[in-house]
Amino acid sequence: MVLEIIILVIAILLILAAFIIMRTYVFIHKASEDAGSDLPGVELTPIKVDKDLAARHLSEAIQIETISHEDPAENVAENFEKLHKLLEKNYPHLHKALKREIVGQASLLYTWEGKDASLDPVLLAAHQDVVPAEESSLSQWSYPPFSGKIAEGYIWGRGTLDIKSQLISLMEAVEQLVINDYKPERTVLLGFGSDEEVLGIGAKSIVALLQKRGVHLAGMIDEGGCIYDGIIPGVKGLAGAIGVAEKGYLSLKVFVDDHAGHSSTPADSNATSILIRALNKIVNNPFPAKVSMVVPMFEKLGAAATPIMQVAFGNLWLFGGIIKKTLLASGEAAATIRTTTAVTILKGGVKDNILPGHAEAVVNFRLLPGESIAYVCESLRKLIADDRVKFEPLHGNAWEASPVSPTTSMAYRHIASVTREFFPGAPCAPYIMLGGSDARNYYAICENVYRFSPYAMTTDDLSRIHGVNERLKVDAFAVMVDYFYRLIARWSQKEM
Numbered sequence: 298m299v300l301e302i303i304i305l306v307i308a309i310l311l312i313l314a315a316f317i318i319m320r321t322y323v324f325i326h327k328a329s330e331d332a333g334s335d336l337p338g339v340e341l342t343p344i345k346v347d348k349d350l351a352a353r354h355l356s357e358a359i360q361i362e363t364i365s366h367e368d369p370a371e372n373v374a375e376n377f378e379k380l381h382k383l384l385e386k387n388y389p390h391l392h393k394a395l396k397r398e399i400v401g402q403a404s405l406l407y408t409w410e411g412k413d414a415s416l417d418p419v420l421l422a423a424h425q426d427v428v429p430a431e432e433s434s435l436s437q438w439s440y441p442p443f444s445g446k447i448a449e450g451y452i453w454g455r456g457t458l459d460i461k462s463q464l465i466s467l468m469e470a471v472e473q474l475v476i477n478d479y480k481p482e483r484t485v486l487l488g489f490g491s492d493e494e495v496l497g498i499g500a501k502s503i504v505a506l507l508q509k510r511g512v513h514l515a516g517m518i519d520e521g522g523c524i525y526d527g528i529i530p531g532v533k534g535l536a537g538a539i540g541v542a543e544k545g546y547l548s549l550k551v552f553v554d555d556h557a558g559h560s561s562t563p564a565d566s567n568a569t570s571i572l573i574r575a576l577n578k579i580v581n582n583p584f585p586a587k588v589s590m591v592v593p594m595f596e597k598l599g600a601a602a603t604p605i606m607q608v609a610f611g612n613l614w615l616f617g618g619i620i621k622k623t624l625l626a627s628g629e630a631a632a633t634i635r636t637t638t639a640v641t642i643l644k645g646g647v648k649d650n651i652l653p654g655h656a657e658a659v660v661n662f663r664l665l666p667g668e669s670i671a672y673v674c675e676s677l678r679k680l681i682a683d684d685r686v687k688f689e690p691l692h693g694n695a696w697e698a699s700p701v702s703p704t705t706s707m708a709y710r711h712i713a714s715v716t717r718e719f720f721p722g723a724p725c726a727p728y729i730m731l732g733g734s735d736a737r738n739y740y741a742i743c744e745n746v747y748r749f750s751p752y753a754m755t756t757d758d759l760s761r762i763h764g765v766n767e768r769l770k771v772d773a774f775a776v777m778v779d780y781f782y783r784l785i786a787r788w789s790q791k792e793m
């Protein structure tokens with residue numbers, strides 16, 4: 298009898314092991330089907346990137362301090378004008394072939410008419426503005442943040458990674474296409490907002506203008522993902538992360554109004570204690586984590602994943618719980634799979650012996666695609682279940698998570714396909730961007746919205762964005778130029 302049970306258990310374990318292996322095999326096999334690998338390139342005069350000249354052009358753009366401010370009145374308009382003049386000077390052929398419009402305060406829209414006006418245009422975007430360099434960190438910079446110094450094989454300064462490199466490489470690419478007498482089949486638009494870093498309205502006004510003209514885009518690309526070098530947990534080597542969505546944003550004022558009183562005779566409940574109880578509930582009851590959000594990404598990265606990850610993602614039915622725990626252990630990964638909650642402001646009281654009649658907090662939420670602002674508010678109302686606690690979105694500081702762009706569109710497949718030309722062997726995968734970008738505005742006129750910059754990024758590089766010693770390799774910048782040269786040619790074909 299005992300022997301029979303042992304045999305039965307062994308048999309069940311063997312069947313289970315076989316099933317896990319089979320599922321892993323199917324997973325790896327599926328992952329190796331690269332998006333766009335069947336797409337032919339276009340016939341195109343190859344570009345000869347003068348990498349030193351291109352680097353100098355980027356350096357010149359870095360030297361102009363196009364810092365954006367929450368209050369647009371603080372922006373130095375002259376600096377944006379200087380940048381516009383610089384573009385005119387460095388890209389004369391482009392400025393002859395394309396129409397340029399200044400939209401709103403300082404945003405730019407370039408139009409390169411295609412041969413066939415009946416085709417939907419494509420749009421390539423970047424933002425002109427940068428964040429300032431913190432006064433206290435200036436001494437830590439190897440070269441001043443707005444020097445645009447070219448040294449040690451890098452271009453140094455604010456905007457090299459975020460994201461003048463994209464803006465200038467797009468200009469370089471189009472300039473070369475025009476020089477090489479390339480004629481786009483469909484209209485190519487370049488859209489450069491001027492206030493992305495302060496969540497401004499530059500890109501929004503470009504979209505509004507296009508909308509007014511009845512434009513619908515076949516595809517658009519902006520900053521967002523890039524080629525991650527050892528950054529994605531469980532993935533070896535280079536992997537292209539193409540942003541297909543971004544999280545929503547909600548800053549909610551949570552407040553309580555109650556009778557003020559003397560602190561020597563506190564009532565059971567008063568404004569501060571009611572607020573504290575409410576915040577406690579909010580902080581201790583995070584929104585549910587959804588592993589399903591990263592499944593499409595790991596499905597595509599399967600080939601480059603470590604064997605353990607391959608087994609785990611191939612068998613979510615068994616290892617879903619462990620994966621969830623692993624992802625929740627890292628702040629970045631956790632933010633990818635849930636709507637996050639962060640109490641960012643606390644206010645209440647003016648004197649140590651007075652119970653304030655009003656107490657308030659601001660809670661910042663970053664919403665997963667599929668979880669609306671209404672859903673978050675309703676969940677909180679149910680969770681707190683106290684009518685004395687009121688909610689109010691901070692004015693202007695809220696938008697829904699974006700839709701999720703498809704990975705089956707020609708636009709996406711071309712991005713993946715050109716990426717493979719420059720980074721052979723690197724799998725491309727869709728991912729959800731945690732921060733915000735101008736791209737979210739474009740869903741109003743486009744379903745195929747992507748976020749990608751064709752440079753490789755290590756964890757070290759990541760810390761330089763908005764940080765100290767932001768820099769980009771001269772060679773990597775030359776690749777960006779060539780990348781967009783090829784991508785624009787592909788995207789502007791009739792069949793796209």
Ligand SMILES: [Zn+2]
Nearest residue numbers: 459460493520
């Ligand atoms: Zn940016």
